[in-house]
Amino acid sequence: MSYALIRHLRRTALLTQQMRTETIVTNLTPEDLVFKPPLTQWSKVIREAEKIVGYPTSFMNLRWLLSDEFANLAMHLRKMVGSNHPIVKTAKMLLYNEHNNLQPWGLIILLLSKAVSPPTTSLLSTEVTQNQRIVAELTEMIRTGHYVHRGLLNIPPHDRSSGTESAMFANKIAILIGDYLLVTANGMLARLKNQDLSYLISTALRDLSEGEFFGRRDEQNMPLPGKPVQNNTEKFQIQSNTLPLSVKDTLGSPIREWTLRTMYNGGSLFGRGCQGALLLAGHSAEKQEIAYKFGCYLCLAWQALAELQKITSKDTYSLVSAPVLFAINSNPELYNVIEKAKNITDIHLDKFREEILKTDAVEQTQLLYAENANKAKSYVQTFGNNTSIDTIIRMIKTL
Template sequence: MAWRSRLSYIGWRHLSIFSNPSPSNWTKVVSDAEKIVGYPTSFMSLRCLLSDELSNVAMHVRKLVGTKHPLLNTARGFVYDSRNNLQMRGLIVLLMSKAAGPCPSTSDPIHDSMVSGIYPSQRNLAEITELIHTAFLVHRGIVNLKEWTNSDGPLKDMQFGNKMAVLSGDFLLANACTGLAQLNDTKVVELISSAIGDVVQGIYHESSTSAEEGSLTVASWEDQTFLSHGALLAKSCQAAMKLARHGNESQNLAFQYGKHLALGHKLNSDLHTFVKSGSEPAVFSLDSAPVVFHRQIVGPERWRHQLKQVQNMARQIDYTKLRGLIKTERGVSQALDLCSYHGNKALEAMKCFPPSEARSALENMACAVTKF
């Protein structure tokens, strides 16, 4: 299989994935990168977020305070996200735009509109990317009411929260689509539209497999993760090159960087529970990368036996015990190898861009996703 050849490629192991844990490493990388593009990307969407329409929605969302609806946690993350994950995509689009620089044609009149090495259309694209990502984050906060019980809280609160999640997400997505049309580039519209479709497809697959966790293979995990987590970033980076009228080679390199960085970032997130030090309770998905690798190593029969071992009388899984079983096999180390592979592939994609602060920031991000 393709993933086996990746893991056996020792040349990709030069990044140290066993460096000392540094919780602030990613935060520092993002903070330094924001200084290069001119302002924190968390404020890129203020024009939309401070509009009268969304302010009206926000007033209704306040009614959810005191309930357990996940929309509140999503909204809180817009104000403070300790891992700086929410605004990552727009920042990367801006850095990619700055790293690539102006298009080769010096006679092109659009050069005059560049500010700090970035075209206005590229800044608009970064904002659009953030709006799309935020819209899907809000939509992911919709609660499955079929699984809701009286002990979880009043049903009417969840119903109201779901309505607000749908309304807010749709509003953000509509604004993103309007901004996308205003870029006046049919190729870019096609790229980002296909990315939206990819995210929808990826989320659908996640929902369909979560009902029967344990059905993913390593290959299908990568495919699904690219759709739900990587397609938007990869195609936005490619679109940024298209807006600056760069050639197909630059567009492909930008796409590859976004793809591999997103996959590496997701692997880093999945691995965090398995490699971090401390005695915190284990919480992870049975379709996270280390579990998928472990399940493929031990086989379906032994995997079912291990699940029974860690279940109590109420058939609830003790994730701390399950984590211990998973760490006895090579699933975690193989997931670490794959994380290193994607980080290095992202670094490789940047080699063809001229040396600059923006390129260095993108390289630092690629290195950061391989550190824990």
């Protein structure tokens, strides 16, 4: 995406008529991580990638969608059709699974697995391939379960009435569906009987949980950005060790805060999924570290691009997205608007967007995306020159 296009997007967003501010009462849902690359090119690359791994990766979700346990939950979920509860949007996303709108985590892990596994037909090789496929599936399942839980409505007891009964019922169904996905994923992980892999995935689960308690929150438990800290341009260092992510000197520093939030929000999980694929293939710790960093940086690139598209369009955006963090760091007066609000709903997001677009936040987010995409590309290229790696690189370039 060129700077000329970015400038055009900024002008278009600034000229957009002022819309009604939508009420935001939930945490981030899967839609907040969706990016929309060029449809034709992206769909073609996805189809080619699925031919390489052997089957459409959209089938990965069908294994649990068609299970008896989920069928019972789906019967109750039908009662929520027509409501605005996030669980309905999430269910539609899972059922339709539009390739042009979703980051294909499982597909990337399968491509990486095929690239690093020996091309033999022995029983051992077949078992490794099957186990790697399970890792791809359970990674997607954990991710989906986590976002189902994050879409719960936070309705204070004093605001509950007969008008909120359907939302409260949907919350219960969302909890059950999220729990089912997480429990099923953990069961799949346990059946692999690989202690090292279990440890890697458990560290990602820890990071997902800790992310829910990082930084300030409003009364609806929506995340709020840290107070800007000037002259703090130090980058967040991604380490492959399994220690908790460092939160020191992150809040208020736009790149460090954004990187940590994205790592908490799924970057760590995707990285561990890629690392686990190499672990199962018997590769060295050095190769596993490269795979982990590749997954992390690719997730960061996807997130930056998704946030870039949202801030330059009519979509709802997060106040902890990269453009917002860059904007309040460039113009600290914008932070006063956030600091005075008790809830995100108190902020006129469209007017706030106009102020953001007056800064260089869009250009800085574009640079952030390019930097992480280039790092992801450089790491994955170390795994050789083959069809699977070439396809991953094409997917990165298509963004």
